[in-house]
Amino acid sequence: MLSKEQNELLCRVGPGTPMGEVFRRYWIPACLAEEIAEPGGTPLKVRLLGEDLVAFRDTSGQVGLLAELCAHRQASLTLGRNEEGGLRCIYHGWLYDVDGKILETPCESERSLIKHIVRLPAYPCHEVNGIIWTYMGPAEKMPLLPSTLWFTAPRDHIEVVKFKNECNYLQALEGDCDHPHVTYLHRRGEGLETPEDTSPSFEVDHTSWGVRAVTYRRMNGGTRKMVRTNLFAYPFIGLIGGFTGANAREQMQYIHPIYQVPADDYHTDRYDMIVDMVKPADGRYRAEYSHELNPDFTKVANKTNNYLQDRSLMFTSVYSGIPFGNHTQDAAVTESMGPIMDRSKEHLGESDGHIVAVRQGLFQAMETVQNGGDPPGVAFSADHNDYSDLYCISGPIPADAHWKQLLTV
Numbered sequence: 001m002l003s004k005e006q007n008e009l010l011c012r013v014g015p016g017t018p019m020g021e022v023f024r025r026y027w028i029p030a031c032l033a034e035e036i037a038e039p040g041g042t043p044l045k046v047r048l049l050g051e052d053l054v055a056f057r058d059t060s061g062q063v064g065l066l067a068e069l070c071a072h073r074q075a076s077l078t079l080g081r082n083e084e085g086g087l088r089c090i091y092h093g094w095l096y097d098v099d100g101k102i103l104e105t106p107c108e109s110e111r112s113l114i115k116h117i118v119r120l121p122a123y124p125c126h127e128v129n130g131i132i133w134t135y136m137g138p139a140e141k142m143p144l145l146p147s148t149l150w151f152t153a154p155r156d157h158i159e160v161v162k163f164k165n166e167c168n169y170l171q172a173l174e175g176d177c178d179h180p181h182v183t184y185l186h187r188r189g190e191g192l193e194t195p196e197d198t199s200p201s202f203e204v205d206h207t208s209w210g211v212r213a214v215t216y217r218r219m220n221g222g223t224r225k226m227v228r229t230n231l232f233a234y235p236f237i238g239l240i241g242g243f244t245g246a247n248a249r250e251q252m253q254y255i256h257p258i259y260q261v262p263a264d265d266y267h268t269d270r271y272d273m274i275v276d277m278v279k280p281a282d283g284r285y286r287a288e289y290s291h292e293l294n295p296d297f298t299k300v301a302n303k304t305n306n307y308l309q310d311r312s313l314m315f316t317s318v319y320s321g322i323p324f325g326n327h328t329q330d331a332a333v334t335e336s337m338g339p340i341m342d343r344s345k346e347h348l349g350e351s352d353g354h355i356v357a358v359r360q361g362l363f364q365a366m367e368t369v370q371n372g373g374d375p376p377g378v379a380f381s382a383d384h385n386d387y388s389d390l391y392c393i394s395g396p397i398p399a400d401a402h403w404k405q406l407l408t409v
Contacts, residue, residue: 002343002359010362011168011340013262014050018366023049024137025375026235027145029261029271030065030125031055031132032162043087045078047263049136053123054078056087056098064098065134067121071102096120129153130160131271143378147385148233149255149275156280161289163270164297165331168340169236169262172270175330176238176258177354179215179230185333186326187319203403204353209233209377209390211361213354214403219396227403228394232358234365234377236260241392244276248406252391253277266339269297272327292324299328307332 002010013020030053035044040059045052045068052068054077064087068076075091082088086103088095094115095104100122102115123134124142128151135142145151150158165172175181183198197218204213210233217226231239241255242248259271274285292300301308307322309332314321322329348356365375379385395406 001346001348004342004344006363007340007343009366010359011170012265013169014265018370019362020049021137022362022365022369022375023235023262024135025141025143025369025378026137027126027133027135027143028235029131029259029269030123030134032160032271033127033130033132036063036132040082043078043080043082045076047267048134049262050264051136054080054087055125055132056080056082058085058087058098059083060085062098063125063127063132064096064100065123065125065132066096066098066100070094071118071120072105096122098122098125129155129158129273141374143374143380144382144385146377146379146387148257148387148390149253149277150257150273153275153277154280157276159274159281159283159285161272161286161293161327162297163272163293163299163327163331164263165268165270165299165335166266166303166339167268167331167335167337168265169260169268171334171337171341172268172330173232173236173238173260174355174358175334176240176260177211177213177230177232177358178352179213179228179354180351181333185320185329188317192315192317192319199351202351202353204357206357206361207389209387210237211354211357213357216403218399223399224396225399225401226394226396227406229392229403230354231390231392232354232361233257233390234361234375236262239390239392242394245278248393248395250278251393251395255390255392270327289325289327292328299331300324301328301332303332303335 009018030048031044031046036055036057039057039061043054043056046055053065054068055065057063070077070089072092072094075089077087077089080087080089086095086097093106097103100120105115123136126133183195200215200217213230215228219226238258242251244254245251254276257273261269263269301324309321310323311321320329322332369375393406397405
């Protein structure tokens with residue numbers, strides 16, 4: 001349970017907020033590359049960390065992320081013309097490059113110095129593996145792009161799916177760090193049989209990049225146990241994996257990071273990535289969820305239609321009655337908590353250890369940044385850009401064994 005004041009600190013992400021200032025110190029997704037695929041194409045309105053921005057790919061193919069409103073009279077640049085190596089406001093013709101520099105002010109006289117004085121706020125971008133990544137913090141604190149699998153994988157070994165959710169980032173993130181809910185919310189199958197062990201034991205460790213949680217479930221009448229690892233990585237990433245490959249070493253080449261990116265305090269853009277270093281992606285993951293999404297990445301099943309819940313399925317094949325994939329089922333429960341969950345009213349149990357550790361880590365990150373330090377999980381030199389222990393694995397082991405035994409098999 002958190003106090004209302006603590007909950008506010010964790011959930012508010014706009015400019016100048018303690019949590020927002022932490023998030024601005026990482027490379028985070030701004031949009032999918034496919035949303036601005038065409039050089040000289042239509043600009044894209046982006047809402048990110050409580051700021052209204054515009055993303056565009058200029059006529060030479062460079063990507064820009066600018067403040068949405070023109071520095072002249074505050075007209076929206078999402079209406080702008082993408083031309084001549086920049087984005088031109090349709091109101092008075094001011095032309096901006098991807099760095100926010102004013103290239104032309106055609107309504108001004110030759111004597112005017114305004115284009116040399118004024119600059120539009122702009123954030124640096126990198127396009128990697130289907131995502132436009134941006135950094136919104138102080139220039140002198142910009143870290144390296146992380147060397148995680150989803151940054152270093154070949155493009156054809158990764159798939160990305162985007163969802164828009166109507167809730168604060170934290171309740172969505174906490175859902176990713178809550179393995180026990182899988183037993184109920186996502187249970188499917190003929191007869192909906194209860195698993196052998198519904199109350200697993202846990203091991204939770206803080207790491208340089210976040211929190212590792214290991215779940216142990218009894219199996220074979222208690223003679224063996226099933227291990228599954230779930231991770232939290234800064235700033236707002238839940239990670240699952242370990243569901244492919246014959247052994248743990250091969251499983252370490254597969255991971256499923258989920259970025260719960262705050263658009264603002266009440267809306268979240270969820271980016272799911274499937275990374276498989278063993279074999280190229282086949283499009284199956286995107287196809288699996290394509291029927292759940294509208295063209296604007298909102299969900300077909302949403303709170304306006306009660307997530308298309310079918311109660312006749314509850315006792316036959318779908319425990320939740322929501323006949324869609326895990327993403328929509330996750331959204332149904334996290335959005336049902338309200339735009340921002342009131343954690344002063346919750347009652348946590350033994351199974352919530354991962355969630356508690358995530359909150360502790362976020363509070364520590366806030367304190368570090370407020371005291372002038374660098375948040376965890378960022379690297380400024382190649383020597384420290386090491387995420388080799390960031391992996392997820394699963395598998396059966398003897399009842400008295402430790403999860404790391406999987407690495408010796």
